[in-house]
Amino acid sequence: MGKPTGFIEYARKSVIDRSPEERIxxxxxxxIHLDDRERRxxxxxxxxxxxxFCQSNYGCPIDNLIPEWNDLVYHGRWEExxxxxxxxxxxxxxxxxxxxxxxxxxxxxxxxxxxxxxxDNECTIIDRAYESGLMKPRPPRxxxxxxxxxxxxxxxxxxxxxxxxxxxxxxxVFERDDRIGGLxxxxxxxMKLDKSLVEKRNGIMAQEGIEFRPAVCVGTDIEAEELVHDxxxxxxxxxxxxxxxxxxxxxxxxxxxxxxxxxxxxxxxxLDASSVNGSHISAQDKHVxxxxxxxxxNDCIGTAVRHGAKSITNFELLARPATTRTAEYPWPxxxxxxxxxxxxxxxxxxxxxxxxxxxxxxxxFVGDESGRLRAVKTxxxxxxxxxxxxxxxxxxxxxxxxxxxxxxxxxxGFLGPEDDLVTQLGLERDERSNIRAPYGSFATSRxxxxxxxxxxxxxxLVVWAINEGRGVAREVDRxxxxxxxxx
Ligand SMILES: Cc1cc2nc3c(=O)[nH]c(=O)nc-3n(C[C@H](O)[C@H](O)[C@H](O)COP(=O)(O)OP(=O)(O)OC[C@H]3O[C@@H](n4cnc5c(N)ncnc54)[C@H](O)[C@@H]3O)c2cc1C
Ligand code: SF4
Numbered sequence: 001m002g003k004p005t006g007f008i009e010y011a012r013k014s015v016i017d018r019s020p021e022e023r024i025x026x027x028x029x030x031x032i033h034l035d036d037r038e039r040r041x042x043x044x045x046x047x048x049x050x051x052x053f054c055q056s057n058y059g060c061p062i063d064n065l066i067p068e069w070n071d072l073v074y075h076g077r078w079e080e081x082x083x084x085x086x087x088x089x090x091x092x093x094x095x096x097x098x099x100x101x102x103x104x105x106x107x108x109x110x111x112x113x114x115x116x117x118x119x120d121n122e123c124t125i126i127d128r129a130y131e132s133g134l135m136k137p138r139p140p141r142x143x144x145x146x147x148x149x150x151x152x153x154x155x156x157x158x159x160x161x162x163x164x165x166x167x168x169x170x171x172x173v174f175e176r177d178d179r180i181g182g183l184x185x186x187x188x189x190x191m192k193l194d195k196s197l198v199e200k201r202n203g204i205m206a207q208e209g210i211e212f213r214p215a216v217c218v219g220t221d222i223e224a225e226e227l228v229h230d231x232x233x234x235x236x237x238x239x240x241x242x243x244x245x246x247x248x249x250x251x252x253x254x255x256x257x258x259x260x261x262x263x264x265x266x267x268x269x270x271l272d273a274s275s276v277n278g279s280h281i282s283a284q285d286k287h288v289x290x291x292x293x294x295x296x297x298n299d300c301i302g303t304a305v306r307h308g309a310k311s312i313t314n315f316e317l318l319a320r321p322a323t324t325r326t327a328e329y330p331w332p333x334x335x336x337x338x339x340x341x342x343x344x345x346x347x348x349x350x351x352x353x354x355x356x357x358x359x360x361x362x363x364x365f366v367g368d369e370s371g372r373l374r375a376v377k378t379x380x381x382x383x384x385x386x387x388x389x390x391x392x393x394x395x396x397x398x399x400x401x402x403x404x405x406x407x408x409x410x411x412x413g414f415l416g417p418e419d420d421l422v423t424q425l426g427l428e429r430d431e432r433s434n435i436r437a438p439y440g441s442f443a444t445s446r447x448x449x450x451x452x453x454x455x456x457x458x459x460x461l462v463v464w465a466i467n468e469g470r471g472v473a474r475e476v477d478r479x480x481x482x483x484x485x486x487x
Contacts, residue, residue: 003074006044012114013038015123017342020349024305027190027270030342031097031123036076039124042117043073049108054118058332059106061467064088066103066118073121082129085122087487090159090466093130093201094184096123097193099463106332130200137207144168146480149231151218151421154182155462156453157237158202159469160476161210163486167477171210172231176217179271182239184462186264189299191306192342195271219421228425233448233476236435237469238421240414240454246291250365255373257281259296259411266303283307287404289376290314290355291362292411300409301343305350312347312355313403317393319383320358359383361395365408376405414459425449434458442472450476 003009015031017023023030034042048067053059055066065084072081085092099119107115129135146169150157153175161171179185181198206212218224227234243258245251265280283304290300293316304312321338329335347355359381366375380399385391416433428436428445437444437451444451452472453465470487477484 003044006041006074007047007109007113007116010041010045012045012117013042014117015120020342020346023191024346024350027306029097029191029194033124033127034120039121040074040076043070043075043121045109046070046074046116047109051108053106053108053332054103054116056106056332058334059103060118061102061461061463062088062470064103064122069125070116070118070121073125078125078128078132079134081125082134085125089122090162090470091155091201091462092122092126093197094155094193095119095463095466096126098188100334100461102334102463105334111331135204137204138166139208140166140168142168143170144481146170146232147172147230148233148235148476148480149174149227150235150237151224151227152182152237152239152453152455153177153180153185153212153214154237154239154453155184155465156239156455156469156472157182157235158184158205159466160235160237160452160473161469162205162208163470163473164476165205165208165210167473167484167486169232169477169480173210173212174216174218174222174227175212175214176220178215178268180212180214182237186267187260187296187299189263189303190267190270191302192299195267219424224421224424228446228448231448232480233450235442235472235476236417236421236444236449236451236455237453237465237472238417238455240416240434240459242415242418242433243410244412244415246362246410246412248362248364250367250373253365253367253373254371255367255406256365256408257410259290259292259300259409262407262409263296263299263303266307281407283309283312283407285310286406288312288407288409289403289405290409290411292316292413293318293356294411294413295341296413297409297411298341298343300411301355302346304407304409305343305346310406311351311404313357313405314355315360315362315378316356316358317361317381318358320356361393363400365405366402373405373408376403376408377401378403414454416458417455427451432458439468440471440475442468442475448479450479 018030052067069081069084101119103118104115148171150173165171180202262281269280284307288304288309290297323338364377380396382394430436435451442450452468474486477486
């Protein structure tokens with residue numbers, strides 16, 4: 001612990017954001033790092049409390065060595081901080097930007113003071129490592145001659161690839177999209193995670209010896225059986241990409257889209273340098289309704305503001321969450337609280353009101369005679385929870401409303417991996433339609449075939465994808481070599 005009185009002397013100070021009014025004019029990242037002195041003071045706020053819940057089961061899913069690198073940040077020992085960070089986290093440049101930071105909800109200082117800025121400290125360590133040239137290719141010294149195929153290049157596949165490559169195996173990553181990165185590339189928008197950073201890291205991994213094969217859909221362009229035959233092990237990290245639908249009347253009207261069609265099209269247009277309001281779905285001058293909260297819904301909101309939507313409304317079926325911890329979420333549990341995310345802030349700044357409507361159920365999409373969406377009909381609902389039972393919903397009579405809508409974006413979550421590959425390989429699914437592969441072994445019902453990430457656990461977080469990518473790499477290394485030294 002660098003400074004015993006740090007948590008008394010210094011207040012929490014998060015990264016500085018560009019103002020909503022300014023940042024909605026572009027798709028660039030909007031966080032600005034603190035200066036060196038301020039960042040070191042934030043490191044000094046860590047109490048090194050003895051039982052670091054931040055890196056326990058309640059906190060960081062990859063057990064980042066948080067108090068150790070907080071201390072190194074305080075002392076300005078950036079290279080050592082970088083080395084400690086990379087021991088547990090393959091991609092701090094991603095988690096430092098997009099992780100919801102369960103570590104901070106479990107921070108002991110957070111019991112009665114604002115918690116340590118763990119995520120921002122992490123981001124500064126890795127960004128400085130890039131700037132100072134510490135982050136560079138580290139090709140493995142020895143090769144085992146074993147070949148591993150990884151299908152899907154999201155954070156789970158990339159973490160597995162990084163670990164197995166470092167263990168000396170020859171790794172090929174197959175990705176059906178034209179760019180590597182999974183949802184890091186085409187899900188999370190550029191303002192939250194700059195795609196040049198993803199490209200840069202992919203480039204480093206390629207220099208370390210990983211072979212990337214974008215624009216190859218396994219199961220269509222290459223038979224899945226061919227991979228099983230040609231490689232010593234196959235890892236499926238194909239994500240949970242099947243979107244939940246809303247089968248209300250009028251669903252097939254023009255203008256009703258899945259959120260990912262909208263987000264992917266926008267990022268691709270940005271990267272291909274085509275006009276942002278060109279060939280993809282544009283919200284410019286449109287009434288936009290986003291159905292579903294969460295990260296996906298918020299990213300649709302932030303993108304629609306930047307397109308210059310006429311209005312933006314966000315429906316959430318569930319009740320408005322509490323703003324502070326309740327008995328249901330005692331410290332150090334990660335609480336489900338009302339989150340005022342960047343998109344909400346931007347809508348308030350641009351249109352003057354919070355876009356969110358809670359406890360509201362979509363009943364019907366209304367179109368014109370040409371089959372184009374024009375409005376959405378809803379009804380308000382009431383939630384109650386009988387003791388020992390699941391929460392139940394009741395429609396409120398007389399609360400029907402009609403909202404103008406030219407575009408509806410469905411952001412209601414995902415229902416596991418798509419069918420083709422799973423069927424072709426004859427894999428078992430679990431009761432939630434994910435690939436059955438117990439956590440810890442990551443082995444599917446098929447010999448030599450492993451699964452990890454959202455495809456195995458359902459739609460989750462980048463940090464959990466990294467956890468699973470590291471875990472599956474460990475088990476594949478053990479399968480190939482009889483033993484493993486991978487952490
Ligand atoms: C819009 C959005 C925003 C999000 N924001 C956040 C956030 O802010 N913070 C956070 O922690 N998490 C966020 N998440 C969740 C997070 O992105 C995912 O949990 C994480 O990316 C899962 O990683 P993965 O590697 O398992 O799968 P994915 O990232 O989904 O990658 C799977 C890849 O497999 C490829 N693939 C599928 N089938 C095949 C095939 N047959 N052949 C070849 N390739 C194939 C897909 O094209 C895809 O690229 C967000 C999710 C979405 C949708
Ligand atoms: S990866 Fe997420 S949970 Fe872990 S230290 Fe970083 S911000 Fe916290």
